[in-house]
Amino acid sequence: MAKINLLVLFGGVSTEHEVSRVSAASVLSRLDPEKYNIIPVGITKAGQWFLYGGCDSDAVSEGRWETAEENLPAILSPSRGDGLLVFGKGKVAKIPVDCVFPVLHGLNGEDGTLQGLFEAAGVAYVGSGVGASSNCMDKSVTKILAGQYNILQADYILVHKSEFAKAPDDAVTAAEEKFKYPVFVKPSSSGSSVGVSKAKDREGLKSALDEAFRYDKKVLIEEAVDGQEIEVAVLGNDEPIASVPGEIVPSREFYSYEAKYIDNSSGLIIPAGIPEEASDSARKEALTVYRALGCRGLARVDFFVRRADFAVVLNEINTIPGFTSISMYPKLFEASGIKYPELLDRLIALAMSDK
Ligand SMILES: Nc1ncnc2c1ncn2[C@@H]1O[C@H](COP(=O)(O)OP(=O)(O)O)[C@@H](O)[C@H]1O
Ligand SMILES: [Mg+2]
Secondary structure (H helix, E strand, C coil), X not given: CCCEEEEEEEECCCCCHHXXXXXXXXXXXXXXXXXXXXXXXXXXXXXXXXXXXXXCHHHHHHCHHHHCCCCEEEEECCCCCCCEEEXXXXXXXXXXXXXXXXXXXXXXXXXXXXXXXXXXXCCEECCCCHHHHHXXXXXXXXXXXXXXXXXXXXXXXXXXXXXXXXXXXXXXXXXXXXXXXXXXXXXXXXXXXXXXXXXXXXXXXXXXXXXXXXXXXXXXXXXXXXEEEEEEEEEECCCCEECCCEEEECCCCCCCHHHXXXXXXXXXXXXXXXXXXXXXXXXXXXXXXXXXXXXCEEEEXXXXXXXXXXXXXXXXXXXXXXXXXXXXXXXXXXXXXXXXXHHHHHHHHHHHHCC
C-alpha cells in the first residue's frame, strides 16, 4: 500500500500550546514510518507555521524545535491540490498532503478554526469537523445542545463580558440567588483548566470572574458537583465505541492546571472506582453526547459521578484530548485492548474514510 502523506500539526496560538507539543511528541514518535510519510509542522505561539526540519521528538515537547536550522516557513494551502507550500530560498515547494493530524488543543486548533482550513483545502483530517469542534469548545453551546438530549449537567449562569463590565454585582447577586457556595467559574471556551476557579464566597466569586474574563468574553458560573471525576474515550465515526471509564483523582482541591501538569501526582485510575451501573450509564451517555454533538474520529467525554446518588453528570467534551502515551484517552483504549500505535492507525483510517 502506498504511504500516506501525513501532516502532523502541533503547538498553536492557544493557552494549551505546551500541552499540544507534549502530545505531538508522543504521536510523532509512535507513528509507523512504514505506513506514513510524516510531515511535522509546528505553529509558534505567535501563530507562524514552520515545517520542522528535525526529527527529535524531545525537541518538539520542549519547544527547542523552533530553533532547528533546517526549519522552513510553510502553510497548508486552501487552494485545492496544492498541499503544503514550503518557502525555501526564493522558491516555493509543494508537498502533497493526504491527511492532517491536528495535535492541537484549545483555541485555534481544537475549536473549528483550522478544521475550516482543512475543509477548504479538501484534505482528510483526524477528528471532528468545524461545527462539532466549535460546539464542543464552547461550553455554553455544549450545554444547550446536550440539554436537548436530556443529558444531566451542572446548573449554570452564563455571563457576558460586556454586561459584567457594566454591572459586575448583578452576576454575583444572580449566582448567590441561584446557588450555594462553592461555585465553579470558567471561561466558556478554554481548556486545561486555564482561568477556572472554585469560588467559596462573594469576594472569591468576584475575583474568579475577573480571572475568567481574561480568557473569554463568555463565562459560566456553575453549581459545584460533589462527586468523582470520570472520563470516557470515544472512537469512531458513524458507529462509535466507548472505552471503560477512567477516574481522575486530582492532587489539589479540583483538577486545576497545577494538578494536571505541575504536581505530577494526580492519579488516573482505570477502570474508575464507580458502581457498574454508573459505568454503564457513563458509556451510554458518552455515545449519546458524541452523536448529539456530531463528533467524528475521537473525543473524550468527561463526567462527574455524584456522591449522593451516583448519577452521571456531564462536564465537558474534548474533541482533541491530551494524547501523550500516559494521557487518559490513549490509556483508556489501551485498557480496552487498543494499543497506542494501533489507535493512531485507526484515527487516520477513520479520517481518510470520512473525507
Ligand atoms: N461544576 C463543577 N463541579 C465540580 N468541579 C468542577 C466543576 N466544573 C469544573 N470543575 C473542576 O474544574 C476542572 C476544570 O474544569 P473543566 O470544565 O473541565 O474545564 P477545562 O476545559 O479547562 O478542563 C474539572 O476537571 C473539575 O476538577
Ligand atoms: Mg476538563
